[in-house]
Amino acid sequence: MRPSLVVPLAAGAVFGALATIQAVSDTDLWWHLATGQQTLAHGLARTDAFAWTIAGRPVLLDQWLGDVLIALAYAAGSWHGVIALRALAVALLVTLVVGAALAERPGRPLVALLAALPAIMLSRSAYGDRPQLEGYVLFAALIWLLRAGQKGSLPALVATAPLLALWSNLHGSSALGLGLILVVLAERALRDGAFRRTAAVLAVVALLATLLTPAGFGSWASSGGHFLAPPRYIEEEGVPNLRSVPGLIFALVLALVLGTAFLGRGARRAEAALLLPVVFVSLTAARHMPFFAIAAAPYLAAEGPAALAWLARLAGISARVPDASPARSSWQVDVAAAALAALVLSVAAAAAPGDPDESFYPRGALAALPRGPGLLNAYDWGGWLIWNAPDTPVFIDGRLFPFVPDGLADYRSIVGLHSDWRAVLDRRGVRALLLRPTDAAAVRARETGWTVVASGPDFVLLARP
Amino acid sequence: MRTITAAFFASLAAAAAASAPASDPDLFWHLASGAWMLDHGRLLDQDVFSFTRTGATYQTGQWLGEVVLAFVYRQASWLGVDVLRAVLVGAAAFFVARATARVQPHIGWAAVPILATILVSRTIWGDRPQLFTLALVPAVFDLLLAVRLERRPRLLWILPPLFVLWGNLHGAFAIGLVLVTVFAIEAVLVRESALRRPLVLALAASVVASALNPAGVRALAAASAYASTSGAYIVEEGPLDVLTGPGVVFAAMLLVALGIALTLGREAIARRIGAPVLWPGLVIAFALLGLAIQRQVTFACVVMTPFLAAGIPAVLGRRPLAPVALPRAIVVAACALFALAVATVAAVAAPRAPDLAAYPADALDALATAHGNLLNEYDWGGYLIFASPSHPVFIDGRGATLFVPGVLDDFEEAVRLRPAYHDVLAKHGIALVLLRPDRPLTVALREDGWRALAERSGRWVLLARP
Numbered sequence: 037m038r039p040s041l042v043v044p045l046a047a048g049a050v051f052g053a054l055a056t057i058q059a060v061s062d063t064d065l066w067w068h069l070a071t072g073q074q075t076l077a078h079g080l081a082r083t084d085a086f087a088w089t090i091a092g093r094p095v096l097l098d099q100w101l102g103d104v105l106i107a108l109a110y111a112a113g114s115w116h117g118v119i120a121l122r123a124l125a126v127a128l129l130v131t132l133v134v135g136a137a138l139a140e141r142p143g144r145p146l147v148a149l150l151a152a153l154p155a156i157m158l159s160r161s162a163y164g165d166r167p168q169l170e171g172y173v174l175f176a177a178l179i180w181l182l183r184a185g186q187k188g189s190l191p192a193l194v195a196t197a198p199l200l201a202l203w204s205n206l207h208g209s210s211a212l213g214l215g216l217i218l219v220v221l222a223e224r225a226l227r228d229g230a231f232r233r234t235a236a237v238l239a240v241v242a243l244l245a246t247l248l249t250p251a252g253f254g255s256w257a258s259s260g261g262h263f264l265a266p267p268r269y270i271e272e273e274g275v276p277n278l279r280s281v282p283g284l285i286f287a288l289v290l291a292l293v294l295g296t297a298f299l300g301r302g303a304r305r306a307e308a309a310l311l312l313p314v315v316f317v318s319l320t321a322a323r324h325m326p327f328f329a330i331a332a333a334p335y336l337a338a339e340g341p342a343a344l345a346w347l348a349r350l351a352g353i354s355a356r357v358p359d360a361s362p363a364r365s366s367w368q369v370d371v372a373a374a375a376l377a378a379l380v381l382s383v384a385a386a387a388a389p390g391d392p393d394e395s396f397y398p399r400g401a402l403a404a405l406p407r408g409p410g411l412l413n414a415y416d417w418g419g420w421l422i423w424n425a426p427d428t429p430v431f432i433d434g435r436l437f438p439f440v441p442d443g444l445a446d447y448r449s450i451v452g453l454h455s456d457w458r459a460v461l462d463r464r465g466v467r468a469l470l471l472r473p474t475d476a477a478a479v480r481a482r483e484t485g486w487t488v489v490a491s492g493p494d495f496v497l498l499a500r501p
Numbered sequence: 502m503r504t505i506t507a508a509f510f511a512s513l514a515a516a517a518a519a520s521a522p523a524s525d526p527d528l529f530w531h532l533a534s535g536a537w538m539l540d541h542g543r544l545l546d547q548d549v550f551s552f553t554r555t556g557a558t559y560q561t562g563q564w565l566g567e568v569v570l571a572f573v574y575r576q577a578s579w580l581g582v583d584v585l586r587a588v589l590v591g592a593a594a595f596f597v598a599r600a601t602a603r604v605q606p607h608i609g610w611a612a613v614p615i616l617a618t619i620l621v622s623r624t625i626w627g628d629r630p631q632l633f634t635l636a637l638v639p640a641v642f643d644l645l646l647a648v649r650l651e652r653r654p655r656l657l658w659i660l661p662p663l664f665v666l667w668g669n670l671h672g673a674f675a676i677g678l679v680l681v682t683v684f685a686i687e688a689v690l691v692r693e694s695a696l697r698r699p700l701v702l703a704l705a706a707s708v709v710a711s712a713l714n715p716a717g718v719r720a721l722a723a724a725s726a727y728a729s730t731s732g733a734y735i736v737e738e739g740p741l742d743v744l745t746g747p748g749v750v751f752a753a754m755l756l757v758a759l760g761i762a763l764t765l766g767r768e769a770i771a772r773r774i775g776a777p778v779l780w781p782g783l784v785i786a787f788a789l790l791g792l793a794i795q796r797q798v799t800f801a802c803v804v805m806t807p808f809l810a811a812g813i814p815a816v817l818g819r820r821p822l823a824p825v826a827l828p829r830a831i832v833v834a835a836c837a838l839f840a841l842a843v844a845t846v847a848a849v850a851a852p853r854a855p856d857l858a859a860y861p862a863d864a865l866d867a868l869a870t871a872h873g874n875l876l877n878e879y880d881w882g883g884y885l886i887f888a889s890p891s892h893p894v895f896i897d898g899r900g901a902t903l904f905v906p907g908v909l910d911d912f913e914e915a916v917r918l919r920p921a922y923h924d925v926l927a928k929h930g931i932a933l934v935l936l937r938p939d940r941p942l943t944v945a946l947r948e949d950g951w952r953a954l955a956e957r958s959g960r961w962v963l964l965a966r967p
Contacts, residue, residue, distance in 0.1 A: 264744070275740045278793035283740070287792070291785045297759055298781035302766020311763070312756050319743040319752055319792070346767070350778065351690055453918055453941035476918035476941035484948070 039142035040365035042373045044135035047149060049377035051156055052127025053384035055163050059393035060115050062164030064434040065106070067419035068099075069118075070426075072107025075100060080250055086422045088409030088429035089443045089464070096437055097251040101205035102167020113385075115392055118165050120385035125169045127381055130156055132176035133333050136183065140338035151337035154289045155329035161272075161282055162326060171207035174199060176330050178213050179310070182220045183334055186306045193221070193238055201245040204255050210246055211256060211263060212317055212327065216310065217242045223309035263317060263324075267436060272323040286318070286325040292340065293332050299343040307335050394420075398495035401470055405497070410467035412450060412477075414495075417470065431466070451477045461500075469498045502825040505835045506608050507599035512839035514619045515591030518626055519843065522852035523582050524859060525627030526880045527898040528570075529887035531563075535571025538564065544715055550886045552874055552893035553908045553929060560716050561902055562672030562723055566630025569670070582628050583851040587843065589632040594619050596639035597803055600646050604774050605810035606824040614809040617754060618802040621747045624737075625799055630671040637667050638800050641677045645684045646807065650775050654699040661703075664710040668720060674711050675724035676790075676800055681707050683782040691778055741795040751798045754805050755788055761812035773815040780808050860884045861935055864963045867955035868892055871965055873932020876915060876942075878961070881935065895929065916942045932966045 067086065074081055080100060084090045109121035133155045137148035155176075162169050177199060184192035196217050203210035218239055225235035249255050266273040277283045293311065297304070310331055318328035341357050348355035397420045405411065405421075405428045413421055418433025432439050432447045439447070449460045450469075453476035460466075469486070471478040473496045482488065486498040530550065537545050544564055548554045561567070573581040597618055601611045625635055641663065647653050660681065667674040685700040687693075712718045743752040762770070767777040774780070783804040791801030814821075860881055868875070868889055875892050877885055882897020896904050896912050904912075915925040918941035925931075934951070936943045938959060946964050947953070956962035 266744075268742075275742045276792070277740045278789060279740070283793075287789050291789065294759060294762065294785050294788070295781050297762035298770065298777065298784070299767050300763070302762075302764060302769050304763040304766075308760045308763040312760055315759065316743070316752055316756060347690075347778075452939075453944050454939050455944050455947075457944065474919050476945075479918050479920055479922070480941070480945055480948075483945075 038365055039135070039138045041131075041135060041370040043145035043148065044131040044138060045370070045373040045377045047134045047152070047156075048127035048129075048131030049380040051130040052123040052377075052381050055126040056119050056123045056381075056384040056388040058163065059389035059391065060118055060165055061393040061396060062166055063396070063416045064419050065118070065165040066421075066423035067433050067435060068103045068106050068166055069110055070419075070422045071100070072103035072105070073110075075104050076107050076111070082250075084438060086429060087418070087431065087433060087439070087443075088411075089431050089446075090438050091409075091429070093438060095435065096208075096254065097249065098204070098208040098255045099167040099206060100250060101202075102170055102207050105167070105170070105206075106165060115390055116385055116388060119388040120381070122163060122165050122169065123381045123385050123388075125173050126159075126163060127377060129159060129169070129173045129176055131377075132173065132180060133330055136176065136180040136334040137337035139180065139183070140334045141341070144337075144341075147341060148333075148337050151340060152333045154285050154292075155326060155333050158282055158285050158289075158329045159326040162323070167207040168209065168323070171203065171209035172326060172330065174203040174206065175209065175213060175327060178203075178216065179331050179334065182216065182310060186220060186224060186310070190234070197238070197241045197245045200242055201248045204246045204249045204251075208255065212314075214242055214246050216313055219309050219313050220306075223306060227305065263320060266321040267440075270436070273321045276319060276322050276325050282322065282325060286329065289329045289332050289336075290315070292336055295347075296336060296339045296343040299346055300339045301342070304339070307339075311335060396494075397424075398470060398492065398497070399424075400492045401490045401495055401497040404490040405470070406468050406499070410465055411470060412447070412464075412466045412468070413470045414451075414472060414475070415447065421470075431464075451475050453477055453480055467500045469496075471496060471498075502606065502827050503599055503602040504832050505827065506602050506611065507595045508836045508839045509608075510598040510612075510615050510619070511591040511595035512843045514594035514622075515587040515843045516846040516850075517619075517623075518590035519583050519587035519847040520850045520852075521583075521586075521626065522854065522856035523579055523586075523628050524856040525629055526859070527883050528582075528628040528855075530883035530897050530899060531567045531629055532571050532574055533883075533886045533890075534561070534564075535567035535569070536575070538568050539571055539575070546715070548903060550890075550894060551882075551897065551903070551908075553895055553911075554903050555893065557903060559899070559903045561899065562714070562716055562720050563630035563670060564715065565666075565669035566633055566671050569633075570628065570630070579854055580847075580851055584847055586626060586628055586632060587847055587851075589636040590622070590626055591843065592636040593622060593639050593803075596636070596643040597806055600639065600643040600803075601807045601810045602824075603643075603646050603650055604807045605814075605822075607814070607822045610814050610819075611810040613813075614754065614802075614806040617750050618799065618806050621750050621802045622799040624747050625796055631673060631796075633667070633670040634673040634676065635799065637663070637670075637674075638676055638680070639803050641680050642803060645680060648700070649684060649688070649693075649696065649779060652695060654696055657699050657703040661706040661710040664707040665713050668711040668714040672720060672724060673797075675721060676797065678704070678707060678711060678721075679786060679790075680783075680804075683786055684779065687776065687779040687782055691776075737796040738794055741792050741798050747798060748795075751791060751802055754802055754809060755784075757809055757813065758784055758788075758805050761809070761816055764816045765812065769815060770812070773821060774808060774811045784808065857884075860888075861957070861961040861963070862888070863957060864935060864955045864961060865889055867963055868933075868935070871933055871954055871963070873966065874930045875933040875935060876912075876926070876929070876931045877935045878916075878937060878940075879912065881961075885935075892933075895931075916940045918942050918945055934964045935961060936964075938962050 082094060083092050084095045109117040113120060133152045134148050137151040138145060141147050159172055162172055178196060181192045181196050200210060200213050203213055221235040221239050225232045246255060268274055276286060278287045314331040315328050318324045345355040345357045397417055402425055405425050407427045409429055411428055412431040415432050418430040421430050422433060432443055446460045446464055450457045469477060469481055472494060478496050481498045485501045487501060488496060489499050490497040534545050546558055546560055548557045548559060573585045598615050601615055605611045625631055644656050644659060648656050664674060667677060681704045685704045688696040688700045714720050742748045771777040787801040787804045791798035865888055876895045879896050882894040885894050886897060896908055911925045915922045943962055950967045951964040952967060954963045954965050
């Protein structure tokens with residue numbers, strides 16, 4: 037008997053509604069939005085049209101569908117539409133995480149909610165308006181399907197292929213999904229000889245599914261780059277810091293999983309196949325931490341109470357393991373709950389902030405920006421400038437990989453005031469700087485006679501003399 | 502056989518450690534501090550090396566370690582420092598291997614995790630008082646395992662005097678207290694009546710003993726404060742990157758430990774390794790510590806080593822091997838042979854001079870004839886204290902204990918060329934800078950006409966105010 041979806045849907049609606057409180061502000065949203073609009077208007081662009089440093093060069097196509105979704109949401113409801121898309125994604129993510137946990141302990145929604153809570157809290161950092169959020173949603177769905185597949189459901193394993201094809205067009209994190217599918221299939225094939233032929237077919241199908249994108253093999257390369265060599269100079273790609281709030285939550289999940297595994301009943305090779313690859317990936321970069329919490333939620337719901345009860349009894353505390361008997365479920369009730377959740381999300385999105393929060397960006401510089409190539413902008417402002425100042429192509433922006441290695445190296449030489457900074461300025465033909473006043477290049481340019489064209493507490497626009 | 506196994510791995514590690522030259526950036530100010538204490542016959546508790554914090558009171562919590570280092574250096578120069586390092590690294594490997602042999606007598610199964618741990622420990626083979634902690638953590642771990650698995654509570658009497666020593670040698674004695682705490686909690690939880698009271702008493706006595714140092718109980722508070730700092734400005738105190746060499750090894754060990762636990766479960770762990778509640782306590786506490794502060798990752802590997810050595814064959818369905826007892830004469834002979842081998846390696850291969858490639862050694866002549874306050878690179882401060890005592894430094898590796906926040910903030914403001922850099926230079930009367938050439942400040946000062954008194958392309962440059 038399947039578990040009731042009322043609690044997962046209710047949790048999804050609550051957290052989805054809460055996600056609408058935050059105004060649009062993500063530094064990468066803007067170039068995703070511009071790219072999506074470009075695709076809707078002119079079809080898929082395979083070369084760059086936003087940055088003067090890489091004009092005409094090939095760009096990554098690994099999240100074109102995610103960009104289009106954001107652009108469609110914007111076209112449908114302006115910033116309210118973007119927030120509605122975010123609310124829907126968060127609601128789906130929470131519903132899937134709680135649902136997967138509840139599937140392990142049906143009839144015990146509190147246990148499922150507690151097991152899912154770290155994943156919900158950790159994924160909070162990914163509530164920006166980017167395709168990455170949809171990547172988490174599809175990862176949560178994959179975990180549910182793979183767990184069902186490990187228990188013998190062939191349709192669940194077959195369903196991973198279309199999910200992977202969709203994911204590969206939405207966001208580059210699909211490589212993690214592919215890897216996980218292959219590991220889970222291999223584990224089941226090892227313990228079940230009769231499954232080996234099916235596993236081989238499913239593995240080939242999964243591999244092919246990831247190639248059904250305009251990027252082709254390129255979708256593997258970009259994902260591999262992110263997972264195995266994260267660019268550490270970008271904050272979210274930094275090493276997970278256990279002395280931060282998200283790091284503490286991650287540490288809690290890791291401790292709970294380790295404790296449950298050591299004090300559990302053992303014989304959980306299938307869990308190992310699911311958890312070990314994900315814990316490694318999650319340890320590689322701060323933005324990957326939610327993956328482990330999402331994957332761990334069903335395991336903690338399934339095994340955590342028994343391990344905790346055993347430990348409590350050891351300490352002389354009377355403890356009973358909550359049973360796992362399924363609660364009664366009904367399609368009618370679930371559909372009604374889904375409709376109610378949709379209503380809650382719609383109301384929340386309508387009441388959400390109607391304007392983006394641009395306090396982080398140099399709005400005061402827009403009117404004074406030079407037209408055409410020649411502006412060197414702060415990395416974090418590139419996407420915002422693409423959207424807000426289309427007549428002034430950027431030097432660099434959050435798409436990062438098209439700028440590696442030359443563009444990024446030159447950017448760092450100038451902004452970090454390396455010994456060749458003047459030579460790079462000349463070689464690139466930079467005629468204006470839009471930086472933070474505390475950047476070394478901004479300080480030095482001011483001292484050496486560059487003209488301050490516009491300035492504010494957090495930005496300065498300088499023109500070359 | 503257990504002792505021979507331990508001596509074998511100890512000799513391997515010691516030989517490797519003896520062959521490396523001294524080069525740690527903090528070694529030099531530790532040596533200078535120890536030498537000052539030997540010369541003056543009292544503790545160094547006021548800054549005498551920098552011009553930015555002259556006279557400020559501070560304690561590094563490792564006075565005895567510094568005195569030992571300086572004494573060894575005075576007696577045997579750099580070779581003495583190399584040998585001290587080899588002895589302490591060898592001791593660490595010895596106790597890791599002996600602890601492992603308590604649960605896995607088969608040297609083949611034990612070898613991989615032991616070697617992995619030795620490999621990871623290379624990150625803290627720098628010649629500093631932390632080498633004493635490197636040796637003492639495995640020593641205490643081995644002792645506690647003997648107490649727990651072989652029910653030998655009498656061994657616990659060693660802990661209080663050990664913690665008196667440790668509390669004066671190096672500030673990270675708190676890691677040892679964490680170890681004792683985990684064992685005591687486990688004994689209380691599983692109601693191990695023969696061990697519960699002795700372990701709790703040993704913990705209390707160890708806490709008291711560790712306070713018998715010049716800082717008293719404040720040394721414990723300092724350890725807690727250290728654990729809660731962000732590690733934002735000192736790389737080795739920052740979070741662990743699992744995509745680096747030591748990080749990959751640690752991550753592999755952690756994943757294998759989790760895999761073993763998922764596969765075996767508590768009952769099989771109890772049968773094959775023993776103390777099923779102890780291992781999660783150790784692995785969780787030390788893995789999180791290692792992930793949070795990368796310099797502590799070695800200790801996470803230390804506590805995981807026996808578990809992996811015994812757990813991997815259990816997962817693969819191999820039968821446990823009974824320990825082999827050898828005559829004492831054979832054990833002594835084998836250990837003597839290993840010691841001789843290490844001594845030979847030390848005599849032949851140990852460098853007689855430090856590796857100064859990372860330091861501006863060639864700038865010293867020019868610096869000796871230059872006058873004025875010097876703004877130096879953070880990592881070079883200790884070396885300058887040791888090699889150019891006539892020029893007090895701006896900042897050095899005593900960072901958190903002496904220079905945070907004021908001087909470090911000024912340093913960052915200046916070298917990163919932030920808007921108030923001129924004010925910092927004026928405030929401290931800077932007339933000389935000795936920095937890396939790619940620092941924004943170096944570039945700006947060169948453009949402003951500061952003279953290069955000496956430089957090595959791509960490494961360092963010494964500039965003087967025009």
